[in-house]
Amino acid sequence: MKFEVNGHEVFASTGGRPFDKKKPLIIFVHGSGLTHMTWVLQTRYFAFHGYNSLAVDLPGHGLSSGKSLKSIEEMADWVSSVIDAVGHKAASLVGHSQGCLVTVECTSRYPNKIKTLSLMGGAGAIPMNPELLSLAENNDPKAVDLMMDWAHGPAGHFGGHPVPGLYHINTGTMLAKSRTIQNTLGVDFRACDNYKNGFEAAKKIKCPTLSILATDDKMCPVKEGKKLASLIDGSQVDIIDNCGHMMLLEEADRVLTVLKKFITSNYPPLSS
Amino acid sequence: MSDKKKELKPNTYKFDTLSLHAGYQPHKNAGARQVPIYQTTSYLFDDVDHAAALFNLERGGHIYSRISNPTVGVLEERVASLEGGTAALATSSGMSAIFLTIMTLCEAGDHLVVSSQLYGGTVNLFRLTLPKFGITCTFVKPRDTEGFKKAIKKNTKGIYGELVGNPGNELMNMPEIANIAHEAGIPLIVDSTYQTPYLCKPFEHGADIVIHSLTKWMAGHGSSMAGILVEGGNFDWMQNEKFPTMTKPYEGYHGLSFAEEFGPTAFTMKARAEGMRDFGPCLSPQNAWNVLQGLETLSVRMKKHCENAEEMVKYLSNHESVAWVSHPSAPNHPDAELANKLLPNGKGSMIAFGIKGGKDAGVAFINNVKLASHLANVGDTRTLVIHPASGTHSQMDEATLKFAGLSHDMIRLSVGMEDIDDIKNDFEIGFRAARKPRLVSNQ
Numbered sequence: 001m002k003f004e005v006n007g008h009e010v011f012a013s014t015g016g017r018p019f020d021k022k023k024p025l026i027i028f029v030h031g032s033g034l035t036h037m038t039w040v041l042q043t044r045y046f047a048f049h050g051y052n053s054l055a056v057d058l059p060g061h062g063l064s065s066g067k068s069l070k071s072i073e074e075m076a077d078w079v080s081s082v083i084d085a086v087g088h089k090a091a092s093l094v095g096h097s098q099g100c101l102v103t104v105e106c107t108s109r110y111p112n113k114i115k116t117l118s119l120m121g122g123a124g125a126i127p128m129n130p131e132l133l134s135l136a137e138n139n140d141p142k143a144v145d146l147m148m149d150w151a152h153g154p155a156g157h158f159g160g161h162p163v164p165g166l167y168h169i170n171t172g173t174m175l176a177k178s179r180t181i182q183n184t185l186g187v188d189f190r191a192c193d194n195y196k197n198g199f200e201a202a203k204k205i206k207c208p209t210l211s212i213l214a215t216d217d218k219m220c221p222v223k224e225g226k227k228l229a230s231l232i233d234g235s236q237v238d239i240i241d242n243c244g245h246m247m248l249l250e251e252a253d254r255v256l257t258v259l260k261k262f263i264t265s266n267y268p269p270l271s272s
Numbered sequence: 273m274s275d276k277k278k279e280l281k282p283n284t285y286k287f288d289t290l291s292l293h294a295g296y297q298p299h300k301n302a303g304a305r306q307v308p309i310y311q312t313t314s315y316l317f318d319d320v321d322h323a324a325a326l327f328n329l330e331r332g333g334h335i336y337s338r339i340s341n342p343t344v345g346v347l348e349e350r351v352a353s354l355e356g357g358t359a360a361l362a363t364s365s366g367m368s369a370i371f372l373t374i375m376t377l378c379e380a381g382d383h384l385v386v387s388s389q390l391y392g393g394t395v396n397l398f399r400l401t402l403p404k405f406g407i408t409c410t411f412v413k414p415r416d417t418e419g420f421k422k423a424i425k426k427n428t429k430g431i432y433g434e435l436v437g438n439p440g441n442e443l444m445n446m447p448e449i450a451n452i453a454h455e456a457g458i459p460l461i462v463d464s465t466y467q468t469p470y471l472c473k474p475f476e477h478g479a480d481i482v483i484h485s486l487t488k489w490m491a492g493h494g495s496s497m498a499g500i501l502v503e504g505g506n507f508d509w510m511q512n513e514k515f516p517t518m519t520k521p522y523e524g525y526h527g528l529s530f531a532e533e534f535g536p537t538a539f540t541m542k543a544r545a546e547g548m549r550d551f552g553p554c555l556s557p558q559n560a561w562n563v564l565q566g567l568e569t570l571s572v573r574m575k576k577h578c579e580n581a582e583e584m585v586k587y588l589s590n591h592e593s594v595a596w597v598s599h600p601s602a603p604n605h606p607d608a609e610l611a612n613k614l615l616p617n618g619k620g621s622m623i624a625f626g627i628k629g630g631k632d633a634g635v636a637f638i639n640n641v642k643l644a645s646h647l648a649n650v651g652d653t654r655t656l657v658i659h660p661a662s663g664t665h666s667q668m669d670e671a672t673l674k675f676a677g678l679s680h681d682m683i684r685l686s687v688g689m690e691d692i693d694d695i696k697n698d699f700e701i702g703f704r705a706a707r708k709p710r711l712v713s714n715q
Contacts, residue, residue: 016528037535044330044533131280142282149282157285159295162332164340165348165544166537167295169284171358174505174536242299253331
């Protein structure tokens with residue numbers, strides 16, 4: 001569906017179901033340089049099981065217009081505005097990687113609007129490798145190739161996509177190259193690198209929170225994810241073996257199973 | 273110790289490694305080092321909710337082997353990885369891969385611009401069968417790049433061709449024709465059977481969908497029929513209103529828009545969800561496994577094929593019984609420069625040559641070679657020969673033969689991996705017979 005936030009058109013996948021204001025809202029926030037399509041193996045399930053599932057394209061990404069937002073704080077405010085724009089008072093948030101920084105900051109800023117928080121491959125800070133940051137800001141496609149290499153675990157490098165016939169690394173590469181690299185990945189990486197408030201923001205979070213981490217995640221290692229989770233009261237942690245940073249695709253079924261249990265028990269769906 | 277900072281390099285696996293490993297994780301298959309053959313029609317559901325989620329594309333997995341199968345899935349991922357594609361869908365033959373591609377792309381009333389130099393079966397599909405579904409085609413000679421542009425109409429939904437045409441070995445200028453297609457907002461579909469991804473990766477030159485008959489060089493052993501379509505992931509289906517079945521809500525999946533939901537893999541998802549469901553040209557797991565065995569040695573075999581082919585080009589070019597030779601490695605080939613650009617790892621092992629004495633000489637040659645096999649296939653590890661005008665392209669009339677660049681003196685040669693001296697010696701027997709066609713029996 002398309003709607004407007006701050007004067008710019010926003011695209012969000014509704015998981016194949018029409019938006020229904022009566023249903024509770026879940027917003028999925030993608031990682032650096034990516035789009036709503038990374039969530040396809042989670043969003044459709046919730047959309048068909050009593051939720052409004054909104055996998056947004058951040059401004060300037062995927063099918064959304066406008067320019068990419070330059071800070072995690074701006075993105076956090078933007079997510080709050082999305083809740084307003086679609087006519088809801090509250091939502092559950094699900095973030096991946098950079099999307100974790102955004103949703104942690106958003107939850108700390110707008111505690112009354114956020115019902116649950118689910119973090120995948122999250123950390124309190126994501127400092128960027130200076131060379132990778134420079135490549136992305138200079139529009140070098142090598143930045144995408146490096147990101148896809150580091151983002152997939154050893155198993156993910158061989159493939160084994162849960163959807164028959166799809167090949168992980170090349171699909172991710174195409175998503176990250178779908179818009180101009182320096183205007184998406186470059187801006188996002190800089191925003192991640194500049195963001196320093198993750199640990200302080202985490203301390204303010206009181207809603208039910210889940211962290212899904214992966215043993216082979218090089219970009220946000222388990223150690224960093226646990227550190228963030230330890231600052232959030234009552235945070236649940238689930239660790240997936242033999243999986244990299246792209247756990248929402250590499251181990252999509254496991255992620256969906258854990259996410260489904262967590263969200264439905266803390267923020268029940270509209271019963272049919 | 274050097275102070276020089278190490279340059280960052282992606283450590284994703286390279287071609288030869290992917291051809292052995294891509295698409296398969298032993299730890300998810302009882303530790304089996306070789307890909308298991310999942311000889312099963314169907315798969316258990318955990319519960320009713322799980323079944324519904326699989327049917328509704330809410331989660332990945334297998335339902336019924338007409339739609340997908342774990343062994344076939346390994347093959348699909350492996351070929352996608354080798355081509356640099358986002359996704360692939362394997363079928364029971366190369367022809368079914370072509371048909372499925374066209375039926376996923378087009379509706380009744382649509383039009384395609386098609387290279388005139390194609391495998392004879394493909395020509396018949398485009399010329400005779402697709403019109404029965406309301407899909408028409410305009411054929412353009414492969415070297416007539418401007419002709420492709422001129423043939424595009426409002427209802428044109430794609431351009432289709434073979435990079436190196438069968439059997440005349442004329443090249444189409446893939447990068448320029450890709451630009452023409454993209455300016456018109458339509459995809460370029462390339463049958464890359466002759467090249468395999470070892471010789472050419474069409475996505476790097478602008479193609480949007482690649483098709484293979486896996487029966488040929490990809491498998492190599494000549495034991496199994498199989499085909500595949502591979503998606504590049506770069507084509508924007510939402511850029512115009514030409515592809516409503518990709519972009520608009522699809523009734524068959526509760527209003528799903530394939531382009532919105534699946535983006536760079538939308539075409540393959542639709543081809544599987546709709547095409548395999550409704551047409552069902554599924555690949556057997558046994559044949560998928562057979563093709564995987566061949567893929568493991570693809571680069572090694574292609575090097576040998578190309579080496580032998582170049583030797584045969586030299587031999588035939590200097591032979592008194594040969595009127596002409598066509599192969600992209602020949603310096604006098606009209607497309608040699610383009611071939612050097614697009615086929616840096618080798619020019620393939622398909623040779624077309626004209627035999628002095630015309631059709632009768634051709635028939636005598638074919639009937640008398642002993643090592644080379646006379647059959648309707650290409651890309652076997654063994655050397656194969658055929659006389660297209662009386663074999664693979666025999667259903668064409670005179671005018672169509674001429675337009676497709678075929679002549680009655682043409683022999684199509686698929687050079688195998690035998691010792692090169694043995695192939696040459698065998699050809700000498702054929703040529704001797706061809707010089708005296710009336711004195712040699714046609715047994």
